[in-house]
């Protein structure tokens with residue numbers, strides 16, 4: 793489905809919740825389930841820097857914790873306040889791959905309105921996921 797204005801509003805609101813005392817780099821994520829339910833994600837940092845959690849993963853983990861299953865999602869929107877949209881880190885790409893279908897759109901955006909559309913497969917081509925374990929005997 794094409795990017796909707798309400799999703800752009802949603803991702804900006806999600807970004808405002810980011811807890812970023814160390815980097816001050818606020819990221820918003822907005823995950824849309826196929827039933828229309830939406831989940832906010834924001835990065836949540838920690839004084840032990842390695843324990844910082846990205847916005848994309850907070851949105852996905854939140855949805856799973858509320859009972860949603862892999863493949864239940866229609867789109868993911870990410871936003872940063874950068875001159876060009878930034879792109880999910882490697883760890884987030886792996887989690888997106890695990891929980892979202894390969895053809896699902898991921899919209900990379902910035903606050904001033906630039907949009908880059910990619911699929912999950914574009915972000916992690918030839919990736920490994922739970923689907924690869926299904927044929928294990």
Ligand code: THU
Nearest residue numbers: 815817819835844846847880881
């Ligand atoms: N960050 C995200 O939230 N998503 C990404 O995909 C890249 C990085 C966060 C983690 C950290 O809080 C801050 O951005 C700087 O790396």
